[in-house]
Amino acid sequence: MMHHELEILRAGDEAADTLLLIHDINPISHTAPFIGGLARSRYIVAPSHPGFGASPLPADFDTMYDLVNLYLDVLDNLDSDRIAVAGFGFGGWIAAELAVAGHRKLDRLVLVDALGIKLAARDERDFPHLFNTNPADLLRLAWHDPAARPAGIHGVGWQATISDEMTDADLVTLARNWDSLCLFAWRPHMFNPQLKHWLHRIRVPTLVLWGESDGIVTPDYGRRYADLIPGSIFETIPNAGHHPEMEQPTAFVAAVERFLS
């Protein structure tokens, strides 16, 4: 039994292997091409975090601890006994925490341009402060080619793309997502200082997948992240920034399928 209500995007055949997707700063859109690609061979389950999309935010939720335990609940409540988890950006941080905590159903892990650990010197950033950086700069850093960004997709730096084509309902949802992200991740900004020294507890096969042009969190950070996870594989996707699943969906789906199959 889930103790908390969640909006969940589902795609694919329920009888197929389950792939749980843990989203980045905004919930995954059902129109995103990579969802269709993954759903050809998998049963996709993509919840919206509490406070994101249409998921309610419980009054007492405000830390990563709450999100990790919530996703442990999600794993408990999925029917399959072997579940792959893929986490994107901020959701990659959640997925890494989840894998460190461990769950008997967790079978494989994919971290995509994940945040969550501190690697650089104490007076250097691993990634820009998402709330203290001009959205125009974030947009430039987040995409290999910001101009070719798929329509209707709201990645890092979306504030710089607000247009009259976006509905008020879209903007209200984006505002709510942004508020909730801040609640969970303002300080320390997008990392858990303790996580790095527990990554060795990740015992499942892990793919660390990175957009080659990610300027939010660089491939070098991804490589070092992967080095801390025993036996993990590190791969990059060319011509993709922080959201390779949206910028290069075909290559992304192929990489994930190669690993999960």
Place this chain on the structure above:
Amino acid sequence: MTDMELWNHCENPYPFVPAEVLDAAEAVRASLPNKYCDPDIAARLYDQVFEEYRQCDELGLHIVTNEHHSGINNLWAASPVITGIVAQMTRKVRILSLGTLITVRPDPVRVATEYATIDVISRGRLDIGFVKSGATEMTSGDANPMRIREREWEAIDLIEKSLTSRDGPFSWEGKFFTHPHVNIWPQPYQKPRPDFWAATSDLPTCAELGRRGMVNTLLFGGYDKTRLAYGAYKQARQAAGLPEAGEDRFSYMAFCYVGDTDEEAFRIGQKIAWFLTVSLKSAPQMSKFQPGQWAPEMAPTMWRSGGSKRPSNLTAEALIAQGQMFAGNPDTVVRQIKAFRERVGGCGRIIMMTHQGLVTHEEALKSFNLAAKEVLPQLQGLGPVEQRVAAE
């Protein structure tokens, strides 16, 4: 009968950064490098404002200090240090800290200790003001802008308990703050504690101030917003069965310049508008896109409109018409303040922001002198305000 009070609020601005630097900067608060702040100029500014405070102490104008960080608008970043100096250098007037930023500072017990110390140094002349803060202050202070109001109230509660407990230590294990051993020395001079103020126009917060009997001050709110805020305060007291609040519970901060003539006051008052035209410049990530700035439902309006908080018309005449500036010769200012008091349903404490923007030290001293000698006497022994407005 109401004896109105006049308070002097100076943020000690630093309007000496070259315009081309300010024009090129993304924000003039939070991220403007401190290489643009010359310590010699800053030292002179501190001297000047402290001299103004000495004069206010002689004249009977009460003093307000506050706190902003890392920008041209305010050199009072280390606010308790400033308030402590004011406590020691003055002898007569009251001092309101409005305030140190309790939503940014990690330990309310430390804040309570600073306030108790200042209250003792001033021998009971301290009032303690609370502000929710936000925007660039969240950036400068690395304070999560979410759940800020809950955090503010918990900080206030812990500060109040720290100031009023005499048989400590006590422990505190709240949602935002924990402290296992609270026992501040010295205890405050005033009993049970210094009076509390808060600056807000948020109606539910005004209602809570009403139930608690705290002073409600508004900053440049204009007539309608101020009347609504005071109304929420009064209604909450009435609903809770509490006695009607005196006018000393209602305060208002406006730009203010008192000159020999209206023409002089308008001309100099116009220089205050630098505060609005230059010193508020902020980056979008620290203003309209900062989380928690407004309810998500407000985002489409605020984002599409640019989310500017600036009044659209910044002439002295327009600011006066909007109730955001009191300026003129002494009689003119008296008329403006009396009219304001009537229109908002009663207001006993006017906070004058005078030494602001490009107003000089000498110009500020002149205004304070006229305010104290020519304006303040005419604001004593006022009859009750027409209650029609408040009762609407």
